[in-house]
Amino acid sequence: MVRVGCEALRRMTDRAQRSTELLFSFGVIADVQYADTEDGFNYTGTRQRYYRSSLDLLRSAIRDWNREAPPPVFVLQLGDIIDGCNSRQKTSARALRAVLAELTRCRCPVHHVWGNHEFYNFDRNELLTSALNSKHLGEDPTSGAAANDPEGFYSYHFSPFPKFRFVLTDTYDLSVLGRQNGSKKHQEALQTLREKNKNENLNSPIGLAEQNFVEFNGGFSREQLEWLNQVLTFSDNNQEKVTVVGHLPVHPNSTDPICVAWNYEKILSVLHAHQSVVCFISGHDHDGGYFLDEHGIHHLTFEGVIETPPNSQAFGTIYAHEDRMVLVGRGRVPNRILHYRKTGD
Numbered sequence: 001m002v003r004v005g006c007e008a009l010r011r012m013t014d015r016a017q018r019s020t021e022l023l024f025s026f027g028v029i030a031d032v033q034y035a036d037t038e039d040g041f042n043y044t045g046t047r048q049r050y051y052r053s054s055l056d057l058l059r060s061a062i063r064d065w066n067r068e069a070p071p072p073v074f075v076l077q078l079g080d081i082i083d084g085c086n087s088r089q090k091t092s093a094r095a096l097r098a099v100l101a102e103l104t105r106c107r108c109p110v111h112h113v114w115g116n117h118e119f120y121n122f123d124r125n126e127l128l129t130s131a132l133n134s135k136h137l138g139e140d141p142t143s144g145a146a147a148n149d150p151e152g153f154y155s156y157h158f159s160p161f162p163k164f165r166f167v168l169t170d171t172y173d174l175s176v177l178g179r180q181n182g183s184k185k186h187q188e189a190l191q192t193l194r195e196k197n198k199n200e201n202l203n204s205p206i207g208l209a210e211q212n213f214v215e216f217n218g219g220f221s222r223e224q225l226e227w228l229n230q231v232l233t234f235s236d237n238n239q240e241k242v243t244v245v246g247h248l249p250v251h252p253n254s255t256d257p258i259c260v261a262w263n264y265e266k267i268l269s270v271l272h273a274h275q276s277v278v279c280f281i282s283g284h285d286h287d288g289g290y291f292l293d294e295h296g297i298h299h300l301t302f303e304g305v306i307e308t309p310p311n312s313q314a315f316g317t318i319y320a321h322e323d324r325m326v327l328v329g330r331g332r333v334p335n336r337i338l339h340y341r342k343t344g345d
């Protein structure tokens with residue numbers, strides 16, 4: 001665990017901002033999984049889950065971001081903001097109100113992606129009409145799939161600073177979670193899952209050749225990959241630096257292989273075809289992870305708040321410079337320097 005004292009944090013933040021001009025900064029937080037319920041454990045019983053404390057940690061992260069100078073220009077909320085146990089306890093709406101009340105204190109816009117726990121609590125229509133739909137913060141909010149298309153996907157992009165772009169992806173576009181029973185995407189996802197996973201419990205990875213083919217994961221439709229390809233082509237032509245974001249990691253070396261998106265090879269080949277892509281940021285694996293791939297793309301998996309003890313933290317601020325991004329992590333999130341790949345890598 002990396003512990004960063006106040007003075008050390010101030011020095012690092014100063015250093016991150018001083019050496020070559022700071023262009024902008026943004027906050028990142030993953031897997032809050034709030035529930036007003038007693039602490040518990042993950043499925044294998046190896047990690048404690050602090051359901052109530054996660055709301056306090058979210059509050060203190062927002063307080064810290066609000067105090068930063070210069071302030072972050074936006075926050076990325078990487079999904080699983082409330083836990084699936086709320087659905088069983090019929091507290092989904094109340095839990096969502098509690099986390100949104102905290103998020104409204106944030107002085108900058110918050111961009112949301114959707115994880116498996118969003119779909120344990122809500123269907124896609126409910127999510128689209130909720131405050132967890134931040135697509136209105138994107139450029140060209142009608143790009144990608146139409147908002148009222150039941151087979152559509154939730155993805156958008158925005159540019160917070162000239163020559164920088166962030167693309168939010170839907171890693172549950174192809175999934176049995178969140179798709180209407182009998183819909184085309186549900187049928188396709190269930191068929192894919194059953195081909196790869198012969199277990200009675202489709203959440204179980206026991207005996208699988210490809211451990212990630214479990215029900216709590218998902219993947220990308222062809223339409224979404226085509227959309228992503230178009231956005232990245234624009235970014236290449238405009239000489240932008242692009243960070244792609246999703247709940248699920250897309251590189252098996254950046255996470256426990258059980259947590260990676262189903263058809264991660266497909267999205268990796270799209271990312272690798274575009275020189276503009278510098279980073280992929282995800283959550284889902286509460287232990288976090290990092291990998292610099294052979295094309296120079298940084299894969300950053302954020303540690304989850306839910307498995308973070310009350311006396312620690314799990315969030316970060318990323319400082320964007322001309323030549324690199326600098327992650328200043330808090331608590332379980334380590335500091336990292338992410339140099340951009342050289343054009344032509």
Ligand SMILES: Nc1ccn([C@@H]2O[C@H](COP(=O)(O)OP(=O)(O)OC[C@H](O)CO)[C@@H](O)[C@H]2O)c(=O)n1
Pocket residue numbers: 042043080084116117201203204205216259284285286287
């Ligand atoms: N081996 C397993 C693991 C999980 N399940 C069941 O699947 C559902 C989702 O699991 P959960 O741990 O809640 O998912 P998270 O998104 O919080 O975490 C994902 C990674 O595990 C983090 O490292 C739930 O119903 C589990 O009971 C299962 O059956 N078998």
